[in-house]
Amino acid sequence: MTFFLLLLPPVFAALLAFVIRPYRPFVGWVNALLSLVSLGAALAFAAQAIAGGAAPTWGLALGSLGLVDVLRADSLSALLLVCVTAVASLTLFLSPGLGRPVNRPHWGELAYGPEQLRRYHVFINLFIAAMLLAVSANNVGVMWIAVEATTVFSAFIIPLKLNRASIEASWKYILIGSVGIALAFAGTVLGYFDFVSLSGRAENALNWTVLLATAPALHPEVMRLAFVFLLVGYGTKAGIAPMHTWKPDAYGESPAPLTALMSSALFAVAMYAILRWKVVADATLGGDYTNNLLIALGLLSLVVAAFSVVLATNYKRMLAYSSIEHTGLMCLGFALGPLGTFAALLHLVNHTAAKSLMFFLVDNIEHKYRSPLIADTRGLLKALPWTGALFAFTLLMLIGLPPGGIFVSEFALFRAGFALNHPWLMGVALALLAVVFVSFINHLNRMLYGAPTEGVVAGETGGWRTALLFLCVIVLVTLGLTLPAPLLTLLNQSVEIIAK
């Protein structure tokens, strides 16, 4: 029942947006309210998980079609569901066409017409529905289908404004994403193949619980091959180097609310997929193989991100590189045993809050300055006092300063690394983080101070939206100062699932 409350609201919202033609603002409000229903369902799952007991499942009794127990919400799923629905709600409340008048002539090419808004609302809700399905699916085949669906749906709205840059970005996104997802499917097939050659065909063999149960008996060589495909495939969606090349382009060209959703929620979903398979692979191979792969790719992501941030000229792309950096950190964390996994999961939660916040602020800034270049954005504190201050504050927290949550999770990660005797690895990671730190502060300084760029009228235009962003900041700071008991329980349970 709760599954329906989770998955159906975004679908209804999309349907509504599709049916109402031309777009009316009330559609946006209804969508935002429906997303709160999903959020409620996710919180209910979280509460159920914290209270303990068996994970709720749902399936159809058509046994021969493989639909037994197709959905399942254990602690890890619940954690991610809360993150995704929270960001989704925020996104829908802060979407264009909602309260903000869309036909201000001075916005020039950043204004959206009603047809674009309709398209946006249909696909963003479908996108959210697909993400929720991916995270709550027990059947790894269904999980794959949902992740592929997210690629397709998001590709429709990246080029909301059709120009050369956005078409280029979305072409790269859809091509690289689809190829990556196809490889992930190959990995899924190989995993199923392993199971079939062991125990013959079974209709619910693609259920994660069943795979995990038979994992110790699966063939190691096949699982190694399968995990490589899966890591490369889902890693493409998560933006792990060297499959990250679509990220800066896509983040740079999509409308900011979609970017916020992609950078926090979609990325979390992709990591979730990798984690589910990591658990199965570890049960077959022992932890070392997957850990080594994750460390290698994580380190590569950190290196790529660090040096790209130094050269960044566009603040949206700069934030994309920061995403890659955090992806790298999370990969490292998941490879460092239970302590590292806890840190990485905490980092996931914190990063979701921080990154989505960043992109919403960037939305404000872009609307004011009409340019995504750092060089064109000067005097932020004078032009947009509240947004600028929030931007500076969040950026500082994003790169790991207290009292942000990211500081806590990064600290925990490094502690785990040193505890597990990887001093050199942690040293290199710290050095790369320092590089990122310095570059960000450098870019931030150029943006914050001085007189505003010519042609920019000072003054906040956000209104209640900027006020809503304070909510995110509060969450971030709270997570930095303390770890609320329910969250702690949920995290501990998730770590239990991933790294026994």
Add this chain to the structure above:
Amino acid sequence: MTGYFLEVAQALLALTLAPLLVGFVRWVKARLQNRRGAPPWQPYFELGKLFGKEVVMSNNASWLFRFAPYIVFASALAVTFLVPLVAAPLPFDGVGDLLVVVYLLLLGTFFLALAGLDPGTAFGGMGASREMTVAAIAEPTIALAIFGLALGAGSTNLGRIVTATLANPGVALSPGHLLAFAALFIVTLAETGRLPVDNPSTHLELTMIHEAMILEYSGRYLALIEWAAWLKLTIFFALLANLFVPWGLATALTPAALAVAVVTLILKFAVLGVVVAVVETRVAKLRLFRVPELLGLSFVLALLAVTSSFLLK
């Protein structure tokens, strides 16, 4: 002793069949193009005419120019001793297997190319360089394609390959064999100067590969070289027919078996000749820079044949 007689007889059979085969292909092509065409035994008259004519040589030609036709003819003739034409296994199998056959063919090509360069004419050099381009990819492909068969048979000995296929008929439809056949067919078209690689009846020097190398030859030299080229066609047809569809070959040296073998050989040659004629009529000549692409494809097919045979044993 009878074995050696058989070998000699086989070589003589190849020598006599070669002009008829080429004449037949030309005749079928003519008929497909709605012409009457010369009768299939026209090449015999051509040979007779050429042997009767005097040799005219350029002043710049060296001894190589005079010796090359004999070497080319000899190498082609030598291969006919080693290829299973009417019987397998042959007594000379111990002397020559797949690799020797490939080397002998390449020897002939090499000397022909040198002979094209020798008189110092522009067209000769052009033909020689083009021929080498084609040979560079085609020769390894022959080796690789037949090697795919050899892996299945366990030996590069051509006679052994034939007997292995006869012993295990199902293998003739295996992917390895089919891929090797396709690869070898493309190489046949390339090595014997047929469309789409080279037009054997062209008069335009700039489109020639084989013809350009032999432009300077006349009289008995030209006769020998032409006969060697027709022998090469016969050899390739024999490889295609008897390695892949070996039924009909005489395994015992009885007159009845040999007679059956000769009849089936002529039948197989006729079928192959018609196929080649149809292909030649159907396709257009490839531009020269696209020939390596076609040969690359045949190389990959041969490679796949080897991997299929090797890994599906």
Add this chain to the structure above:
Amino acid sequence: MNEALFSQLSTLGSSVVLLFGLILLWRRSLHAYTDAFQWQSAVLAAMFVMIGYFGHDPELYFVAVFFFVLKVLILPHYLERMEKRFGGERESQPYVNVATSLILAGLLVLLAYAVTRPLVLVSALPTRGGLPLAMGLVFVGLFVVITRKKALTQIVGFLVMENGIALLAVLGTFGIPLIVELGVFLDVLMGFLVMQVFVYHIHGTFESIDVDQLNELRH
């Protein structure tokens, strides 16, 4: 005897499917690519039927029908429409030229044999001989996406890659559960439709479908 025939037929079918994939590296015209994809999908659908018959799995007949409708009728129809609009452009100068591509494809198939050795050793199904060829097709499809410049060629390369994975699935496991298979079809269809929309956008904005021109976004 039945099993030997089954094994031979499946290997033969896989070889034919792989050969159609090689056409993408050999020919240059977009029409040849769509034709090759259509034939490849038809052979693949036939293989589904054959494996369903020999493997006693009637589900595969449904899958074969869906596969046929999607990949032999629907997708090639859209591909042909696109090819009529942009078909004048030929893949004349790919990043890796044709002869080298073909040789690299041969090496990729060898790599596929090496990579799938553990799979062939582990499997007990009579169709396991074709597994390396299916993996080879996946690699070839990936190679086409990376080294070709026309957006349409990249799409066909992606579709060929998907065919390779479908072949891998059916040879290794006699088919994945039906519901997942249907979802996969839906996803492939949607993905293709999105890509198709984008090719039109690219053509409209850049006046050609040469993805080499999509090089403005840097740093």
